[in-house]
Amino acid sequence: MxxxxxxxxxxxxxxxxxxxxxxxxxxxxxxxxxxxxxxxxxxxxxxxAVQRLKEGDGPSHDVGVIQQQLNLVSGVARLAITGRFDAATTAAAKAFQRKLIAEAVAGVVEDGIVVGVTHAQLKTRAPSVTISGTDTVVVGPGNTQVPMSPALGTHKKVLAGAKGVAVKELQERLNNSGATTGKKLVIDGIFGGLTDAALKEFQTSAKVTANGIADPGTWAKLETAGAASQGHVEFDWREEVEGVKNVGLRAAYDWKLSKTALAISVGITFNKKHGGVEAKIGQWLSDIKEIWSTFKAVNHSDPKKKSMNLDFKAVRGGSDHAVDVFRFDTALPKKQRGDSRSNSGTWYTIDPRRSMAPHEFGHLIGLADEYNRTEDHYVTTTGEEPDVGDPAGVAADGTKLATNIKANLPLSDVLAAPIAAADDKRWGAKLAGVVNGGLGEKQGGFSRFVAQEYAKANAGASVYDDIQAAFNAKAVTGFQDNFRLAVTPFLYSNKSLMGTMETTPAKGGGGLKAADHEHPIEPRHVQPYVNLLAKEWTLQTGAADVWKPERR
Incomplete structure (x- = not known):
């Protein structure tokens, strides 16, 4: 050398x-x-690459990552991911150091400085990973599919005269329950006299009301008594997004389990409100299949790692869902038609995003949004720390902006008559101008610092809650542009398919050919269906094996 x-x-x-x-x-x-x-x-x-971070450092991405990590391991109140090493961050770092000292980890001093062993232990116990194109720390499994009323279960009520996949599931579970004494039912999806008699016999043995109706109580017993290879899932779900509460719909889909795959199928009746939309509908169906069908379920209890593909598709027709299809939003002026915004029940062909139909499909199978959510909802849904975002900004400017926001609450706009009874689009223009002028729609460290400064000056009040209350006081409770502009910087998003959709390839490849760390579908999005597969596997085999989603 x-x-x-x-x-x-x-x-x-x-x-x-x-x-x-x-x-x-x-x-x-x-x-x-x-x-x-x-x-x-x-x-x-x-x-x-040894970091030495202490109180007063930042704003920086590195400090933001430290805050993400401390939220997982410190055991104290959550830190706002501002990218500024403040007194609260010091307190959290000291709490973590005390835990390390109690564990007799050598070389640790309770000084609140993140360096050396403290930093190494943070990286080991709360590793920073890149998911959906952003750096984060995984804090839990996430919960993307939450029924509004869990006690009602995920089956629709089925009784004599009913037909369809839900009846086939009922018949299979009755046959496999061991609680019926008659001949095995023919799996024909028709709820006739024999199915009625078998159901009543099962209800009697299960000690539920023997009324011949497969209601939530009966389904709960059936789901643990007998396996099925197919079924129908249906439940209501709700969320709060962009400041608007009780957003959601009824999720509904069929599933079918074979030896090699679990197929999830959603029936959609497309109501064509404009001509010339047929080709786009065909493209949407293709996009849904290609982007969603990128995972497999792997049996981690099996030495050979048996796997089964997770296949998703939307099919025309059926009574599960109805979607109105327009070329554009007819309520918008001609020059603004390109801004037509689709939702789960209305799709616009002018929308060029390949991710639109797959995103709305996610809602039809019960998945929540991962954009413009409150912090607690975001963390619970994704199981991840919020992105650091852009922490740059002058502290004095943040303090001044917080003061200006408070000065514009409650809303003081003067509207000329007539005023709409609800969601008048003119309310909040002054406040939206203040927030948008200072932050734009940018989420991240500096916006959270402004929220911190607002709380300090207003007895711990939440700037988001106060803005939401101000609009609600003017009967603005639905989606409205000024409302959106005023709250967006103080909310949380990611780039996944159920977030801002920025990781979806423009064309070709679905999630299989996305750049590293930029897959539109994440494991949490398909976990509910892996759980379904695992449950049926246990009923069929008696083995409580552990199944996990993995990319194909």
Whole structure:
């Protein structure tokens, strides 16, 4: 090594030869990699990347990551991910250090400074990972599918005269329950006299009312008594998004389990309100299948890691869902038609985003939004810490903006008559101008710092709650542009398919060919269906195996 280094600095050895084209100089790291190997160089570089973060540091992305990590391991109140190492961050760091000292971890001092062993332990116990194109810390499994009334279960009520997949599921579970004494039912999806008699016999044995109606109480017993290879899921769900409460619908889908796959199928009746939309509908169906069908369920209890594909599709017709299809929002002026905003019940062909139909499909199968959510809802839904975002900003400007927001509450707009009874689009223009002028629609560290400053000046009040209350006081409770502009910076989003949809490829490949860390579908999005598969597997085999979603 010493001899090589000496020659590298010998002017006689490196002098150019006249008339000969010289190779580009080799980067020092590249030379080291060639000489001693990638692993040695990687360990050396990582060893140099020692952080020493303390109170007063920031705003920076690194401080934001530390705050994400401390939220998982410190055991104290949640930190706002501002990217500013404030007194609360110091207190959380000290709490974590006390835990390490109690565990007899060597080299730890309770000083609130994140360096050395403290930093190493943070990275080990709360690793920063890249998901949906952003850096985060995983704090839980997430819960993307939450029925509004869990006690009602996920089945519709079925009784004599009913037909369809739900009846087939009922018949299979009755046959496999071991509680009926008659002949096995024919799985024909028709609720006739034999199905009625078998159901009443099962209800009697299960000690529920023997009325011949498969209601929530009966379904709860059936689901643990007998396996099925197909079924129908149906439940109501609600969320709060962009400040609007009780947003949601009824999720409904069929499922079918084979030896190699679990198929999830959603029937959609497309009501064509404009002509020339047929080709787009076909493209939507293709996009849904391609983008969603990118995972498999893997049996981690099986040494051979048996796997089953998770296949999703939307099919035309059926009574599950109805979608009105327009070329554009007819309520918008001609120049604004490009802004037509689809929802679960209305889709616009002018919307160029390949992610639109797959996103709305997610809602039809019961998945919540992951954009413009409150912090608690966001963390619960995703199981992830919020993105650090952009923490840059002058502290004095943040304090001033918080003051200006308070000065515009309650809403003081003066509207000319007539005033709409609900959701008048003119309310909140002054407040929206203040917030949008200071923050735009940018979420992240600086917006959270403004929220912190607002809370400090207003006895701990939430700027989001106060803005929401101000609009609600003017009968603005639905989606309205000024309302959206005023609350968006203080909410939380990610880039996944159920978030802002920024990780969905424009065309081709679905989630399979997305860039590293930029898959539109994340494991949490398909976990409810893996859970369904695992439950049926246990009923069929008696083995309580652990199944997990993995990309194909």
């Amino acid at each position: 010493a001899d090589r280094a000496r020659r590298a600095h010998d002017s006689r050895a490196t002098a150019p030869v006249a008339g000969r084209k010289q190779p580009a100089p080799e980067h020092e790291l590249a030379r080291l990699q060639r000489q001693v190997g990638n692993r040695v160089v990687s360990d050396f570089v990582n060893g140099l």
